[in-house]
Amino acid sequence: MSEVLLDVRHLKKYFPSGDRNRPVKAVDDISFQIFRGETLGVVGESGCGKSTTGRLALNLMQPTEGEIRFEGRRLDVMRGKTMREMRKQMQIIFQDPYASLDPRKTVFQTLAEPFRIHNREMSREEIHREVTRLIGCVGLRPEHIYRYPHEFSGGQRQRVGIARAIALNPKFVVCDEPVSALDVSIQAQVINLLQDIKQEYNLTYMFISHDLRIIKHLCDRVMVMYLGTVVEIGSKEAIYERRRHPYTQALLSAIPNIRQTDTGKRILLTGDIPSPINPPSGCPFHPRCRYCMDVCKREKPALREMEDGTRVACHLELV
Numbered sequence: 001m002s003e004v005l006l007d008v009r010h011l012k013k014y015f016p017s018g019d020r021n022r023p024v025k026a027v028d029d030i031s032f033q034i035f036r037g038e039t040l041g042v043v044g045e046s047g048c049g050k051s052t053t054g055r056l057a058l059n060l061m062q063p064t065e066g067e068i069r070f071e072g073r074r075l076d077v078m079r080g081k082t083m084r085e086m087r088k089q090m091q092i093i094f095q096d097p098y099a100s101l102d103p104r105k106t107v108f109q110t111l112a113e114p115f116r117i118h119n120r121e122m123s124r125e126e127i128h129r130e131v132t133r134l135i136g137c138v139g140l141r142p143e144h145i146y147r148y149p150h151e152f153s154g155g156q157r158q159r160v161g162i163a164r165a166i167a168l169n170p171k172f173v174v175c176d177e178p179v180s181a182l183d184v185s186i187q188a189q190v191i192n193l194l195q196d197i198k199q200e201y202n203l204t205y206m207f208i209s210h211d212l213r214i215i216k217h218l219c220d221r222v223m224v225m226y227l228g229t230v231v232e233i234g235s236k237e238a239i240y241e242r243r244r245h246p247y248t249q250a251l252l253s254a255i256p257n258i259r260q261t262d263t264g265k266r267i268l269l270t271g272d273i274p275s276p277i278n279p280p281s282g283c284p285f286h287p288r289c290r291y292c293m294d295v296c297k298r299e300k301p302a303l304r305e306m307e308d309g310t311r312v313a314c315h316l317e318l319v
């Protein structure tokens with residue numbers, strides 16, 4: 001049996017909006033698990049709560065409600081020194097390394113920082129050796145450590161971001177659109193690097209992307225989000241081949257070069273994504289769903305488990 005690394009239950013994150021009584025329901029009661037060694041893909045349109053979920057998973061922000069366990073221990077209630085110790089085990093790689101790297105620091109200074117904070121007994125020589133090793137791991141050259149972020153290309157900067165994430169040998173890494181800001185020609189190189197590093201460091205990934213081809217290439221399981229909720233979660237095969245949820249079908253039918261549904265037709269999503277300040281009643285997807293029934297307008301469907309383990313939140317009779 002696979003071992004659960006991260007266990008998320010009934011997680012909510014509401015942000016204040018202009019209207020005091022109506023918060024932004026960025027994440028609205030989601031539950032899922034991530035197994036050790038896997039890559040869980042998180043997909044969904046912009047604003048559906050992917051990044052918020054990633055940050056919550058690392059306890060980088062306080063949830064409004066819900067519980068997060070990492071290796072069985074409650075993460076959401078951890079503070080101070082305990083959380084600082086935990087931080088070594090979990091890292092995040094952001095979309096835009098330029099924004100996440102300090103422009104005034106050399107690569108050496110950036111990569112030395114985790115060691116200075118967490119391994120205070122390390123000497124400068126030891127840190128230098130570690131930083132040089134790290135930079136080699138991500139395919140950069142030793143002389144690169146004395147350069148500043150602006151002296152690098154986007155792909156090289158993301159390599160520095162990856163080096164920083166793996167510096168302390170983490171177990172779990174959230175990759176939040178790590179290649180979305182890069183040229184398509186560079187994307188594949190960085191994705192290959194992320195895959196190599198996962199092998200070498202025995203990592204578990206939560207991989208957030210709106211690019212369904214990258215998700216298909218990289219992930220073992222996929223979680224499909226819509227308006228702060230999980231509409232479907234299952235193995236990559238179940239999501240891409242069976243595509244039970246009408247939203248999953250619509251999302252997948254929009255990508256070229258991925259096998260289409262039986263009819264082979266593109267399913268157009270009509271209407272805009274509703275606002276997370278005022279989500280629709282019942283199933284959040286019902287106003288855009290081509291199979292919408294009366295019950296869908298009234299009752300929010302719970303995630304139901306299918307025979308193959310996929311869980312789908314839909315009132316349709318699915319098998």
Ligand SMILES: Nc1ncnc2c1ncn2[C@@H]1O[C@H](COP(=O)(O)OP(=O)(O)O)[C@@H](O)[C@H]1O
Pocket residue numbers: 015016024025026044045046047048049050051052053276
């Ligand atoms: N700090 C914040 N304050 C207020 N609203 C936020 C904040 N962060 C995110 N949101 C809102 O929460 C929703 C989900 O955002 P996000 O998690 O960034 O989605 P995604 O990563 O899927 O694009 C959006 O409506 C966004 O505007």
Ligand SMILES: [Mg+2]
Pocket residue numbers: 050051052
């Ligand atoms: Mg995001």
